Amino acid sequence: MKRKRKYKVRWNRVLVTLLIPVVFLFLLYFGVIKDYEQERLLKIGYSKEEIGKLREELSSSELKQLSDYSYLSFLTELVKLDDFQIEKLPAYIDYILELEEDYNLDNVVYLVNHNITHPYSEKLVNVVKNEYFIESRLDRYMQYDSDDVKTIITNVNSNLDYEFYTNIQKTDTSKGVLLLVNKYYQLDSDYYYGELVTMDKAYDNKSGSQLSSVAYEAFKNLVDDAEKEGYHIRNNSAYRSYSTQSGLYNSYKNSNGLTWADKWSARPGHSEHQTGLALDVGVKNEYSLGTFESSEEFVWMKDHAHLYGFILRYPKGKEYITGYGYEPWHYRYVGVDVATYIYENDITFEEYYAYFVENS
Ligand SMILES: [Zn+2]
Numbered sequence: 001m002k003r004k005r006k007y008k009v010r011w012n013r014v015l016v017t018l019l020i021p022v023v024f025l026f027l028l029y030f031g032v033i034k035d036y037e038q039e040r041l042l043k044i045g046y047s048k049e050e051i052g053k054l055r056e057e058l059s060s061s062e063l064k065q066l067s068d069y070s071y072l073s074f075l076t077e078l079v080k081l082d083d084f085q086i087e088k089l090p091a092y093i094d095y096i097l098e099l100e101e102d103y104n105l106d107n108v109v110y111l112v113n114h115n116i117t118h119p120y121s122e123k124l125v126n127v128v129k130n131e132y133f134i135e136s137r138l139d140r141y142m143q144y145d146s147d148d149v150k151t152i153i154t155n156v157n158s159n160l161d162y163e164f165y166t167n168i169q170k171t172d173t174s175k176g177v178l179l180l181v182n183k184y185y186q187l188d189s190d191y192y193y194g195e196l197v198t199m200d201k202a203y204d205n206k207s208g209s210q211l212s213s214v215a216y217e218a219f220k221n222l223v224d225d226a227e228k229e230g231y232h233i234r235n236n237s238a239y240r241s242y243s244t245q246s247g248l249y250n251s252y253k254n255s256n257g258l259t260w261a262d263k264w265s266a267r268p269g270h271s272e273h274q275t276g277l278a279l280d281v282g283v284k285n286e287y288s289l290g291t292f293e294s295s296e297e298f299v300w301m302k303d304h305a306h307l308y309g310f311i312l313r314y315p316k317g318k319e320y321i322t323g324y325g326y327e328p329w330h331y332r333y334v335g336v337d338v339a340t341y342i343y344e345n346d347i348t349f350e351e352y353y354a355y356f357v358e359n360s
Contacts, residue, residue: 045071212276232284
């Protein structure tokens with residue numbers, strides 16, 4: 001009978017026996033790993049208080065990365081900043097460790113967040129934060145010799161770090177009515193925008209002048225509305241072909257010299273008149289460009305042209321940007337929205353183009 005005695009399984013004991021190592025490993029894992037993390041940071045030089053702060057912001061694996069570096073005094077402040085991005089932590093650290101001069105941590109975060117790798121300077125920060133900053137021109141901004149950030153941005157965006165008629169590129173005609181023609185951007189000799197139409201005598205001091213239809217429609221509205229208020233605005237020179245411009249420029253150059261010709265006239269391929277989107281305006285039956293500024297029509301034009309999509313293309317005080325003398329008579333069609341922006345913000349088309357059009 002002895003042999004037949006059944007063996008009774010004591011489940012409680014089995015369970016406890018199995019659980020002990022599991023609990024042990026569990027405690028070992030969390031206890032030892034966590035302590036190890038802290039030990040490591042303490043060894044590098046962080047205080048317990050600092051480690052507490054870092055633990056609030058960083059995960060275990062991010063804390064682990066810190067043992068690749070020696071003690072970083074800026075770290076607790078860095079991880080608390082609003083714009084701090086956890087995935088950029090190594091980039092912030094590497095950037096700061098490269099620096100030898102004083103820096104502002106917020107600015108460092110701003111630069112790194114914008115993927116700027118140039119060495120820190122006040123100039124760099126101000127350039128990058130400027131509203132018209134274009135990332136692809138950063139090297140040119142930094143090389144430009146000026147302490148005034150607005151000057152740097154304006155001038156580099158307008159290509160003034162190059163001599164006029166150097167670094168010439170083909171005009172990007174895919175930009176439509178926003179295409180840029182100036183001393184750096186050149187049109188093919190047979191180009192004009194859209195469809196050229198012959199202007200009606202009612203809008204033209206000359207006869208047979210041509211303008212691109214989109215600009216002509218806008219100009220007709222402008223002239224009609226001005227007439228209603230008693231101002232008599234007319235065209236004095238609209239579309240000019242490459243060969244016409246060539247003859248004009250060469251005759252200026254021959255009689256007045258190169259400097260004068262380049263200030264008041266465009267070299268062939270560089271004239272806005274070739275686009276069909278620009279025209280020189282005057283008072284009805286007055287052909288002289290020089291007297292237009294003193295007319296009431298000019299005063300009306302100055303503050304109304306943008307409402308019809310035209311800008312004063314070569315303004316006073318902006319000669320160094322446009323490359324031309326002040327021309328109160330020369331207007332360029334760009335559409336109402338763009339013309340209004342340029343009018344309200346008092347910038348040139350060069351600046352507008354670089355920032356809003358070129359890379360869009
Ligand atoms: Zn003109």
